[in-house]
Amino acid sequence: xxxxxxxxxxxRRPTIRHVAARAGVSVGTVSNVxxxxxxxxxxxxxxxxxxxxxxxxxxxxxxxxxxxxxxxVVGLMATGAASAYFAALLESFEDxxxxxxxxxxxxxxxxxxxxxxxxxxxxxxxxxxGLIMVPTQTPERSFDLIAAAGVPAVMIDRAYPDPRFDYVxxxxxxxxxxxxxxxxxxxxxxxxxxxxxxxLVTTRARIAAFHDAAALRGLGAGMxxxxxxxxxxxxxxxCLLQGPERPDAIIASNSDLALPMLAALQALGVGVGRxxxxxxxxxxxxxxxxxxxxxxxxxxxxxIARSAWEIxxxxxxxxxxxxxxxxxxxxxxxxxxxxxRRSDTGGEAKTAT
Amino acid sequence: xxxxxxxxxxxRRPTIRHVAARAGVSVGTVSNVxxxxxxxxxxxxxxxxxxxxxxxxxxxxxxxxxxxxxxxVVGLMATGAASAYFAALLESFEDxxxxxxxxxxxxxxxxxxxxxxxxxxxxxxxxxxGLIMVPTQTPERSFDLIAAAGVPAVMIDRAYPDPRFDYVxxxxxxxxxxxxxxxxxxxxxxxxxxxxxxxLVTTRARIAAFHDAAALRGLGAGMxxxxxxxxxxxxxxxCLLQGPERPDAIIASNSDLALPMLAALQALGVGVGRxxxxxxxxxxxxxxxxxxxxxxxxxxxxxIARSAWEIxxxxxxxxxxxxxxxxxxxxxxxxxxxxxRRSDTGGEAKTAT
DNA sequence: GGGCTCGCTTGAAACGGTTCAACCATGCTA
DNA sequence: TAGCATGGTTGAACCGTTTCAAGCGAGCCC
Numbered sequence: 001x002x003x004x005x006x007x008x009x010x011x012r013r014p015t016i017r018h019v020a021a022r023a024g025v026s027v028g029t030v031s032n033v034x035x036x037x038x039x040x041x042x043x044x045x046x047x048x049x050x051x052x053x054x055x056x057x058x059x060x061x062x063x064x065x066x067x068x069x070x071x072x073v074v075g076l077m078a079t080g081a082a083s084a085y086f087a088a089l090l091e092s093f094e095d096x097x098x099x100x101x102x103x104x105x106x107x108x109x110x111x112x113x114x115x116x117x118x119x120x121x122x123x124x125x126x127x128x129x130g131l132i133m134v135p136t137q138t139p140e141r142s143f144d145l146i147a148a149a150g151v152p153a154v155m156i157d158r159a160y161p162d163p164r165f166d167y168v169x170x171x172x173x174x175x176x177x178x179x180x181x182x183x184x185x186x187x188x189x190x191x192x193x194x195x196x197x198x199x200l201v202t203t204r205a206r207i208a209a210f211h212d213a214a215a216l217r218g219l220g221a222g223m224x225x226x227x228x229x230x231x232x233x234x235x236x237x238x239c240l241l242q243g244p245e246r247p248d249a250i251i252a253s254n255s256d257l258a259l260p261m262l263a264a265l266q267a268l269g270v271g272v273g274r275x276x277x278x279x280x281x282x283x284x285x286x287x288x289x290x291x292x293x294x295x296x297x298x299x300x301x302x303x304i305a306r307s308a309w310e311i312x313x314x315x316x317x318x319x320x321x322x323x324x325x326x327x328x329x330x331x332x333x334x335x336x337x338x339x340x341r342r343s344d345t346g347g348e349a350k351t352a353t
Numbered sequence: 354x355x356x357x358x359x360x361x362x363x364x365r366r367p368t369i370r371h372v373a374a375r376a377g378v379s380v381g382t383v384s385n386v387x388x389x390x391x392x393x394x395x396x397x398x399x400x401x402x403x404x405x406x407x408x409x410x411x412x413x414x415x416x417x418x419x420x421x422x423x424x425x426v427v428g429l430m431a432t433g434a435a436s437a438y439f440a441a442l443l444e445s446f447e448d449x450x451x452x453x454x455x456x457x458x459x460x461x462x463x464x465x466x467x468x469x470x471x472x473x474x475x476x477x478x479x480x481x482x483g484l485i486m487v488p489t490q491t492p493e494r495s496f497d498l499i500a501a502a503g504v505p506a507v508m509i510d511r512a513y514p515d516p517r518f519d520y521v522x523x524x525x526x527x528x529x530x531x532x533x534x535x536x537x538x539x540x541x542x543x544x545x546x547x548x549x550x551x552x553l554v555t556t557r558a559r560i561a562a563f564h565d566a567a568a569l570r571g572l573g574a575g576m577x578x579x580x581x582x583x584x585x586x587x588x589x590x591x592c593l594l595q596g597p598e599r600p601d602a603i604i605a606s607n608s609d610l611a612l613p614m615l616a617a618l619q620a621l622g623v624g625v626g627r628x629x630x631x632x633x634x635x636x637x638x639x640x641x642x643x644x645x646x647x648x649x650x651x652x653x654x655x656x657i658a659r660s661a662w663e664i665x666x667x668x669x670x671x672x673x674x675x676x677x678x679x680x681x682x683x684x685x686x687x688x689x690x691x692x693x694r695r696s697d698t699g700g701e702a703k704t705a706t
Numbered sequence: 707g708g709g710c711t712c713g714c715t716t717g718a719a720a721c722g723g724t725t726c727a728a729c730c731a732t733g734c735t736a
Numbered sequence: 737t738a739g740c741a742t743g744g745t746t747g748a749a750c751c752g753t754t755t756c757a758a759g760c761g762a763g764c765c766c
Contacts, residue, residue, distance in 0.1 A: 013502060015752055026716050031754060038755095039713065056501060061478040062418045063752035066721050071415065073458075073479075080444065087440040091433065094461045103475060105426075105458050108447045122456060125414045126426075148409055149366060262642045286639035289615045368722055379746050384724055391725095392743060416722035419751050709765090716759075721752105729746080736739085 014055040023051040034059060065127060074312065075123035076106045077116070077133040085255070085282055085301060086134075089156075092305035093132065100313065102129075109136050111197075117141040124149045130316045132308050135160060137199050152315035154308045158201050159325070166315070168307045168326040172202050175297050175330035176209035176251075179279055180217065182295075182332045183249045187340040188277050190220030192240060192247035196257045198225040203253060206281075210251070222247055228260035237264050241276070249277035249338065255284035258294075277338040292336025300328040367408040376404040387412060418480060427665065428476035429459045430469070430486040438608070438635055438654060439487075442509075445658035446485065453666065455482075462489050464550075470494045477502045483665045488513060490552050505668035507661045511554050512678070519668070521660045521679040525555050528650050528683035529562035529604075532632055533570065535648075535685050536602045540693040541630050543573030545593060545600035549610045551578040556606060559634075563604070575600055581613035590617050594629070602630035602691065608637035611647075630691040634683075645689025653681040 016034075020027045025044050032038045033048045040048075051057070065071040076093055078086045090106060097104045107123060109116035113136045120142045123131065131146060131153035133139075139160060146153050147164045154166040183191060193210045195203055207223065214221035224240060226233045240247065252258045258280040265272055272278050273292040280287075280296050287294035307326045314320050369387075373380045378397050385391045386401045393401075404410070418424040429446055431439045443459060450457045460476060462469035466489045473495045476484065484499060484506035486492075492513060499506050500517045507519040536544060546563045548556055560576065567574035577593060579586045593600065605611045611633040618625055625631050626645040633640075633649050640647035660679045667673050 011503070016754095017752080027753085028716060028718095028755085029714090032715090035754080038715090041714065044715085058474065058478050060419075060480060060752055061475075062415050062424060062480050063721090064754075065415045066413075066419055066723090067752080067754045069721070090443075090459070091461065094459065098460065098472065098475075103458055103460070103479060105456055106443070106447065107451065107456070108444065119451065121411065122414075122451075125411050126456060127413060127415050150364070259638060259642055266642070266644075284639065285612060286637065286642075289612055289619070289639075290642065291619075291644050369724095370722080380723080381725080381746055381748095382744085385745090388724080391745090394744065397745085413722055416751090417724075419753090420722080420724045422751070707766105711764080712762090714760085716757105718756095718758105720755080723751090725750085726748095727746105728748105730744085732742085732744105734739100734741080736737100 013060075014057045016057070016059070018055055019048065019051045019057050022055065023047040070129050071127045072101055073103045073105055073126065073128050074130045074132065074316075075120075075126075075128040076104050077109060077120060077123065077131065078106065079109050079111045079134050079136065085299060088301045089305055092302055093309065096306070096309050111136050113138045113141065117145060120145050124151060130154075130312045132156060132312060134158060137197070152312060154311050154315075156304055156308050160201055163323060166308075166311050166324045166326075168304050168311065168328070169202070170300055170304065170330050171327045172205040173209040175281070175332075176206045177213045178330070178332050179251055179281075179297050180210060180213035180219070182334055183251070183277060183279060183338060184217050184219060186249075186277065186334075186338060188219075188249035188338075190222070190245060190247045190249075192222045192224060192250045193253070194224045194226075194237075194250055194257060194261060195253040196225075196227065197253075206253065220245060220247065228257055228264070233260070234264040234267065237261070238268050241268065241270060247276070248340075249279065252278065252280040255280055255282035255296075258282075258284065262290075273337045273339055277340065279332075279338045283333070287333075287335070290337065292339070295335040295338035296333050298331040298333055300330060303328045366413075367410045369410070369412070371408060372401065372404045372410050375408065376400040423482050424480045425454055426456045426458055426479065426481050427483045427485065427669075428473075428479075428481040429457050430462060430473060430476065430484065431459065432462050432464045432487050432489065438652060441654045442658055445655055446662065449658070449662045464489050466491045466494065470498060473498050477504060483507075483669045485509060485661050485665060487511060490550070505665060507664050507668075509657055509661050513554055516676060519661075519664050519677045519679075521657050521664065521681070522555070523653055523657065523683050524680045525558040526562040528634070528685075529559045530566045531683070531685050532604055532634075532650050533563060533566035533572070535687055536604070536630060536632060536691060537570050537572060539602075539630065539687075539691060541572075541602035541691075543575070543598060543600045543602075545575045545577060545603045546606070547577045547579075547590070547603055547610060547614060548606040549578075549580065550606075559606065573598060573600065581610055581617070586613070587617040587620065590614070591621050594621065594623060600629070601693075602632065605631065605633040608633055608635035608649075611635075611637065615643075626690045626692055630693065632685075632691045636686070640686075640688070643690065645692070648688040648691035649686050651684040651686055653683060656681045 016027050016030050020030045025048060029040060029044055030048050032040050033045050074097060076090065080086060094104055105123060105128065107119040109119060116136045116139065124145060128151060131151055133153060133155055134157045135155055143162055154168060156168050159167040159169045191214055197203055211221050222240065224236060226236060252261055270276055280294060283296045283298040287296050311324055369380050369383050373383045378401060382393060382397055383401050385393050386398050427450060429443065433439060447457055458476060458481065460472040462472060469489045469492065477498060481504060484504055486506060486508055487510045488508055496515055507521060509521050512520040512522045544567055550556055564574050575593065575598065577589060579589060605614055623629055633647060636649045636651045640649050664677055
């Protein structure tokens with residue numbers, strides 16, 4: 001049958017006109033049976049349906065998009081796909097979108113604002129109906145583009161204060177305070193916060209909360225901001241760990257950072273959960289299999305994806321106009337890596353922030 | 354300026370006709386300066402360019418696609434995004450595609466053939482120029498759809514013998530033989546192969562190679578095929594490990610399986626790299642931070658992505674016609690988890706298959 | 707029987723670009 | 737001076753849909 005169609009319309013897929021011709025009706029009628037709004041007599045309807053089946057006709061969505069003036073494609077702009085966090089995000093979106101008849105087009109900025117505006121431009125040119133985006137550190141030009149095109153957009157994860165868009169993020173301030181509290185409860189007195197991108201708004205909020213919470217409790221608070229891929233990283237970490245103000249617990253700002261950091265610790269012969277406590281932001285899938293298991297502050301990624309989609313679909317389909325700002329709570333999962341002594345490796349304790 | 358454009362064309366982005374009017378030329382001329390094929394006088398060219406800048410005009414790609422009869426969008430059909438393997442794949446593709454002016458539209462089948470054909474249909478309706486796909490176990494209907502549409506496609510990872518498409522995969526047979534050899538060299542005598550999806554072509558190749566290689570060396574070869582999310586999994590694993598033919602090394606068929614398996618082992622109190630050797634297919638990012646570090650057979654994902662793209666672009670742009678089949682070698686990375694005795698946790702040995 | 711409504715059908719005009727035949731000055735050649 | 741190639745320019749047709757005004761026949765009411 002497929003062969004049949006190819007033979008009849010060499011090198012071209014059948015169009016609505018072929019269907020109309022074969023069914024002996026006008027193109028308008030075919031469109032009507034396809035879209036089911038205007039009534040069509042049963043005789044013609046079945047004739048059309050038969051022709052469609054015989055030809056293997058499938059409507060061309062790009063023509064539809066052009067005429068209908070919307071594409072049912074949403075753009076997803078992330079900074080990278082490899083991290084477990086973004087992969088989970090993409091997966092959530094693809095699922096929800098597919099169920100509602102949308103396609104998702106994913107593009108990556110790799111954290112580069114210039115690349116970001118280029119890729120956003122491409123998405124806009126493709127007439128996406130909406131945009132979900134994890135902004136880079138300086139997203140102004142991209143924001144202007146989006147606003148000029150008048151495309152609904154919701155920003156996730158990093159909330160820059162821009163009144164033109166919706167935001168859904170996690171509560172970084174509360175999460176960090178809870179993290180500090182949990183560590184303090186465990187008996188840790190001197191904390192070190194290791195961060196990869198100190199300039200990110202999310203990170204800035206965490207840094208502020210970290211120092212504030214530590215001060216409130218009279219804990220020591222140090223910080224190391226450095227690319228772990230950098231050679232100097234391990235050296236600086238070693239230096240801090242052997243210095244006079246030796247920290248007894250480390251908070252890592254995300255799971256991508258955690259991996260090289262743990263490697264460095266291992267190379268230094270510093271035992272996690274024995275010589276030092278470790279708590280990391282995000283929940284990498286491998287957190288549970290480590291020995292000792294890794295304590296984490298669990299990023300509410302599924303909830304964020306769901307809220308972002310809800311807001312976007314509302315704006316796309318009903319054109320809501322007030323801007324929303326949603327904040328989800330993270331959850332501290334205490335495990336062996338953050339304990340004061342090596343004692344246990346087992347059970348976990350949870351605390352909602 | 355953005356505001357300006359919005360005001361002049363309320364609720365509508367500027368089109369090529371607006372540009373033409375403003376520059377005092379015909380639409381054909383605007384198109385010519387945009388596409389640079391036909392010569393345009395300098396005076397008009399700058400007039401057009403000025404108008405474009407003033408209006409913030411950007412060509413509508415869906416109109417372009419309709420007229421040009423190609424979209425410069427490629428579809429990427431995977432079975433899931435969460436696994437490190439697919440995330441890496443997506444990231445590689447997005448990078449290469451963006452550089453060459455393509456957009457990628459990703460859809461997920463979740464391993465379900467029915468969902469796969471629906472999603473492939475959506476991609477085809479959107480007039481993708483090409484398709485890169487990790488097929489499900491029974492992809493026939495999807496294959497027919499793709500072939501009928503006449504869209505170039507390259508299948509990766511799982512090579513079903515279908516002459517209509519190109520394939521790029523890893524050499525599962527050689528990889529498994531090398532794995533068995535490496536384990537044997539380490540002194541292991543009874544091997545257990547734990548697999549999640551025994552029906553996959555890739556897995557079938559591995560299973561055959563596993564039994565064959567073990568037999569050739571006179572090693573014991575057992576197999577456990579079971580969903581690790583299933584309760585029975587841990588019980589069956591325990592049973593095998595305590596039985597009379599107690600294996601002294603396990604090969605896990607992929608990293609998603611490895612995680613729950615390691616957890617089960619831990620719960621059983623069986624020490625990895627001490628009581629039992631473990632080697633896993635794929636290289637999860639966390640392989641290095643485990644104690645002991647995880648021995649893996651490294652999946653050549655970047656190489657696969659690159660080859661697949663090369664083939665696809667060739668077919669899309671030059672319409673090559675002979676089908677190709679590319680096989681990349683995996684690499685065994687020996688580490689502590691697969692050692693016979695707990696001895697070392699450090700250095701790694703590599704063996705190309 | 708005339709006028710209406712009602713259900714169905716049609717054909718043409720968009721949508722926003724690209725492409726191409728035709729045209730128009732020039733300047734060059736014979 | 738006619739003939740002709742050449743560089744620029746234009747306008748209309750086209751891509752494959754949807755949408756909508758207009759038409760049409762049948763049935764109904766007065």
